Amino acid sequence: MKHLLFIFLTIFLIRPVFASQKADLIPLNQGILPNEEALFAIKLPLEKGEHVYWKNPGDAGEALEYHFDLPENFIITETLWSVPEKFKTGPFVEYGYQNVAYIFIKIKAPKQLEQGKLLKISAELSWLACQGECIPHQEKVSALITTGIKSKNNPEIETALNRLPQNQKIDFFETEDQFVFVFEDVKNVKNAYFFTEQRNTIPYADEQLFKVIKKKGYLFINKLESADNLSGIISFYDEQGTALQSLQINAMKNSSTLQIPVEICLKDVLMTLLFAFLGGFLLNLMPCVFPVLFLKAYKLMNHQSPAFKKETLLYFAGILTSFISLGIILNTVKQIGWGFQLQNPYIVYVLSLFMFILGLMFLDVFSIGSKLQSWGANHNVGDFGTGVLAVIVASPCAAPFMGVAIGYGLSHGSILTLAVMIMMGIGLSLPFLIFAYFPKTTKILPKPGKWMIHFKHFLSLPMFATTGWLAFVLENQVPNSLIKVFVSLGIIALLAIIYGTFQTGISLKKQKTKIIFITFCLVCLTYFQGTKVEKIEWMPFDEQKIMALQNQKIPVFVKFTAKWCLTCLTNEKIVLNTDKVKALFTENGVAAFSADWTKKNPEITKKLNSFGRNGVPLYVYFPVDGKPVILGQILSFNTLKEVIE
Secondary structure, three states: OHHHHHHHHHHHHHHHHHOOOOOEEEEOOOEEOOOOEEEEEEEEEOOOOOEEEEEEEEOOOOEOEEEEEOOOOOEEEEEEEOOOEEEEEOOEEEEEEEOEEEEEEEEEOOOOOOOOOEEEEEEEEEEEEEEOEEEEEEEEEEEEEEEOOOOOOOHHHHHHHHOOOEEEOOEEEEOOOEEEEEEOOOOOOOEEEEEEOOOOOOOOOOOOEEEEEOOEEEEEEEOOOOOOEEEEEEEEEOOOOOEEEEEEEEEEEOOOOOOOOOOOOHHHHHHHHHHHHHHHHHHHHOHHHHHHHHHHHHHHHOOOOOOHHHHHHHHHHHHHHHHHHHHHHHHHOOOOOOOHHHHOHHHHHHHHHHHHHHHHHHOOOOOOOHHHHHHHHHOOHHHHHHHHHHHHHHOOOOOOOHHHHHHHHHHOOHHHHHHHHHHHHHHHHHHHHHHHHOHHHHHHOOOOOOHHHHHHHHOHHHHHHHHHHHHHHHHHHOOOOHHHHHHHHHHHHHHHHHHHHHHHOOOOOOOHHHHHHHHHHHHHHHHHHOOOOOOOOOEEOOHHHHHHHHHOOOOEEEEEEOOOOHHHHHHHHHHHOOHHHHHHHHHOOOEEEEEEOOOOOHHHHHHHHHOOOOOOOEEEEEOOOOOOEEEOOOOOHHHHHHHHO
């Protein structure tokens, strides 16, 4: 009885591994003719919840292996795999079958074949069946066929055979980051998926994006490396996820440029224009624009200009002309981005000198001659130029909504880009347009008086502060340039004081307060050369290194920033350069990269464009699984913590 009980328990324990796996080899037709191809199906029934693997198993697993024992002069000509399914196990994606799997083998008979002979086709199979854990299986199967006859097809195998993917010739396009398939006249298709036969070509865990634009289907697939041909199966699905059709492809790369028609949604356009308007309006609150706005505000608070409406229109025209010009440049030259003018050290240098000269004028160190002022007023240069200057210094200060609006406009053609720029111009000009066309609103402004002189002197401070900011930008673009800026400003200050002395007849002795103040401001500029202590060790932007870390399942945070971007500097000071964020990154093993766009960098520009942006700041978190997460332009610790954890 003990022996019988032991045998019973052994059989009972072994049964779940082997008894349920009854593989079979089934011929489509029981007969075969000379020089004909016969089709055999390897059938693998599976337990509920189990799956076996396709020819490319994906991130893990092993495909079915077989070894046939064939009659003399019989050869295998082709293996046909059914359409697989996608299985997600934790961070891994696998390709395979559940319930039942059919793999079809084509076997060709020789030209000379004896009629009426019964032949045995046998095969040794090995495969993995997985359900939580994977169990290896081996089995020997066989089938009998008769030579020289034909019979009716096996209905089960014929039904499974009809579900095989259809062979179709197709080509694909390759971009910097993706492979793109294009399909003509897709109907009722809501999604598509490409099961690649080639390993290490695409990241299996990444989502594949399918879009229908003007009756054409576009399947976007992230890539790991370049390829000249792609083979596999593309399946199309309806809204419920039911497979509509599958194609077996061996696609060649199309070397021409991919042209994707733009699909414009009215709701998206209106939201974009609203964001552009709000972004332009919020530029009035940005510190980098204050000095220029003070120029206009000072003139307004005098309440003395009867032509203020005309002057405001000229200011508005200067802003609009500048924004439209920027839009044309951005659409024409794709390699540059928003705020490109401050990537040029010569422009930064000239602007720093100009702002310093304006500060000296506001401090009454000297003034422009009456003839020159008259010429500027008669030729409408001053107000128009103020509008141009406002855009030059305002554009790097990316207000909230601006990045999204500009990126959407640039990706949807020149007309929408210009519309976005115009709305930004209207937003930036709005406060002064209201004052000009609704004069009663000026009652909220203080009445003119002697305080105006003191206020004008006070306005020299933001001018000098802007000079310091521009000197800081220049120092980061051209190392050791600060001393040259300091010398240039010193010479300008000396000449301005001497010229002002002749203009006013006031001796240098009586102007000693102003001279001391200017000297103090110049000395303060040297502090911009101080080294900022970073809490986080930021690695320089390197796309290959980022991809390598992603493959190692390490999360990555990338900041796209520039020294001339005040929003970037504010986010870094208040949020990123803090002990809390350092601890957050350390606890979650986040690798931190800095894409510094202070100087022109084509690689960073391309990466910005890939996220639909054309300027900084941009903050992107690459989680271990899933798509990259784009954070808002105004950062907060809580938002950052929520995304990372």
